[in-house]
Amino acid sequence: MKKTLACLLLLFAAGAARADDLDKPLLLVASPSLQGAYSRTTLIVFPMSGQHAGFILNRSTDVKLASVFPDHPPSAKVLDPIYFGGPEMMDSLFAMVRKNPGTGSVQVQGDLFVTAEADCVDRIIEQTPNDARYFAGFVGWKPGELAKEIEAGYWYVDDLDAAQVFRKDPGAMWEELVKRLGNGHPRPTNLHGV
Numbered sequence: 001m002k003k004t005l006a007c008l009l010l011l012f013a014a015g016a017a018r019a020d021d022l023d024k025p026l027l028l029v030a031s032p033s034l035q036g037a038y039s040r041t042t043l044i045v046f047p048m049s050g051q052h053a054g055f056i057l058n059r060s061t062d063v064k065l066a067s068v069f070p071d072h073p074p075s076a077k078v079l080d081p082i083y084f085g086g087p088e089m090m091d092s093l094f095a096m097v098r099k100n101p102g103t104g105s106v107q108v109q110g111d112l113f114v115t116a117e118a119d120c121v122d123r124i125i126e127q128t129p130n131d132a133r134y135f136a137g138f139v140g141w142k143p144g145e146l147a148k149e150i151e152a153g154y155w156y157v158d159d160l161d162a163a164q165v166f167r168k169d170p171g172a173m174w175e176e177l178v179k180r181l182g183n184g185h186p187r188p189t190n191l192h193g194v
Helices: 002-021 073-077 118-125 145-151 163-166 170-181
Strands: 027-031 042-048 051-056 086-097 106-111 112-115 132-141 155-159
Touching: 027 170, 042 106, 042 132, 042 163, 073 106, 073 118, 086 118, 112 118, 132 145, 145 155, 155 170
Parallel strands: none
Antiparallel strands: 027 042, 027 155, 042 051, 051 132, 086 112, 086 132, 106 112
8 A cells, every 4th residue: 555655656757746736837749649740750849928939959950041031141151051949930930049049939948049130140140050950830839739639648858958959860869859858658548640
């Protein structure tokens, strides 16, 4: 009986810790069973005004900034491709950087900032073009939606390491994180699209 009670308390504590974790930036790793648009993805997620926003970190495109902005010569200096950040506002460009780029940016964590403000993005491209990761679109969750997805087993959750945002080999990120985080997580309940 004591052993059962101890296990229940541990499960309750784990659930409570997970809910508290949603108040800070996190790394989400799609469960191997998750099907649909988010299959095999790794995302950064952070709270914003009672909701959550995030970016898919491991979906680079073949599109370079210079081809999107051919009349903006500094865009040609950006070496990495644009990343598909998510299905919302796909026609908007977001820049994530490791230092405060100024007005129009949002602090994600520590020295990690994101902006979609046109003047701010232009300034980043012109002054430090390769110190940013550029995303087309983002992922958004309504209040309570992300907690339900995590509880259903869609996502493995880890603390955010800002270095993951700027990895040079994001294609291998999902498999590495699933191997590290996958053991001991609840079996997903319904994973046919989020």
